Amino acid sequence: MPLTPRTEQGKAFIRPCTIIYLLLMSLTLLTWALGRFNAQIGLPAMTLSMSVLGIAILKGHLIGDFFMGLRRVRGPWRWVVTLWLLLPASLITIAFMQAGQ
Amino acid sequence: MMEKRKQPPGDLAIWIFICAELSVFAAFFAAYAFTRAKHLELFNRYQQTLNTDYALINTLALITSSYFVVRAVAAIREGSQRSCARWLLAAIAMGALFLVVKSMEYQHHFSHGVTLSTNTFYMFYISLTFFHFMHVIMGMVILAAVALKAHAGGYTAERHAGVETGASYWHMVDLVWIILFPLVYVMR
Numbered sequence: 596m597p598l599t600p601r602t603e604q605g606k607a608f609i610r611p612c613t614i615i616y617l618l619l620m621s622l623t624l625l626t627w628a629l630g631r632f633n634a635q636i637g638l639p640a641m642t643l644s645m646s647v648l649g650i651a652i653l654k655g656h657l658i659g660d661f662f663m664g665l666r667r668v669r670g671p672w673r674w675v676v677t678l679w680l681l682l683p684a685s686l687i688t689i690a691f692m693q694a695g696q
Numbered sequence: 697m698m699e700k701r702k703q704p705p706g707d708l709a710i711w712i713f714i715c716a717e718l719s720v721f722a723a724f725f726a727a728y729a730f731t732r733a734k735h736l737e738l739f740n741r742y743q744q745t746l747n748t749d750y751a752l753i754n755t756l757a758l759i760t761s762s763y764f765v766v767r768a769v770a771a772i773r774e775g776s777q778r779s780c781a782r783w784l785l786a787a788i789a790m791g792a793l794f795l796v797v798k799s800m801e802y803q804h805h806f807s808h809g810v811t812l813s814t815n816t817f818y819m820f821y822i823s824l825t826f827f828h829f830m831h832v833i834m835g836m837v838i839l840a841a842v843a844l845k846a847h848a849g850g851y852t853a854e855r856h857a858g859v860e861t862g863a864s865y866w867h868m869v870d871l872v873w874i875i876l877f878p879l880v881y882v883m884r
Binding site: 610612613616619620623624626627629630631640643644647648650651654655658659661662663664665667668669670672675676679680682683684686687689690691693694 | 699700701702703704705711715718721722725726729730732733736748751752755756759760762763765766767769770860863864867870871874875877878879881882883884
């Protein structure tokens with residue numbers, strides 16, 4: 596089953612990178628909305644922070660895999676962006692937990 | 697079954713450079729977060745002076761520019777040099793939009809007397825975002841050089857490592873902003 600709908604010639608008329616692009620734009624709007632309207636939503640600060648950080652990690656992983664082309668790479672280079680995302684995200688999480696205590 | 701390559705797209709040297717750049721930004725992000733933990737009230741108060749609408753426009757601009765760069769790489773892989781150059785010019789235009797919006801944001805703060813020494817929050821905000829701003833400029837210069845060469849027919853469907861190298865650098869600039877945006881503008 597193909598990932599995207601195809602024309603009669605078998606060419607995808609929506610490229611997978613376009614789907615990823617639209618997903619990235621939607622996740623960005625979600626991040627902005629969570630920050631902008633949190634007074635109305637009423638999420639605790641820590642929940643808000645960890646939610647938008649999680650969204651950022653997902654976005655970064657999508658950029659690494661689909662835009663930088665790392666999903667077509669094997670070996671250690673395959674994980675360079677994911678590992679980089681997890682490093683500052685872990686440190687940021689520890690720092691925010693410290694601040695929340 | 698998708699055939700996997702051993703090395704990432706583009707010149708391996710750019711990936712060493714990207715790793716070095718990402719390490720510096722990771723240290724910067726950690727320094728921001730741990731300093732914030734010590735000055736929580738100050739960071740939360742002055743973070744509210746930042747314009748998240750400008751940050752949203754800038755994030756959308758960088759993601760769009762990255763998408764245009766992906767299309768440029770796809771175009772050259774299909775052997776279309778002119779199309780590759782056009783997508784790269786569109787990406788540069790999105791980079792320029794980022795610089796204009798960021799400059800407006802800086803102008804607003806500077807006109808209100810904000811400097812690096814105003815307080816610890818602004819010191820981090822200005823230095824972190826300006827460091828990234830300089831990377832955007834450098835990325836635009838690289839993309840412009842690649843676009844000119846593509847327009848002149850310097851790349852083919854078989855030989856286009858230069859396009860992939862420039863693309864990888866530009867995606868790194870986008871990647872850094874993806875963390876910077878929530879960390880500095882949203883997380884509290």
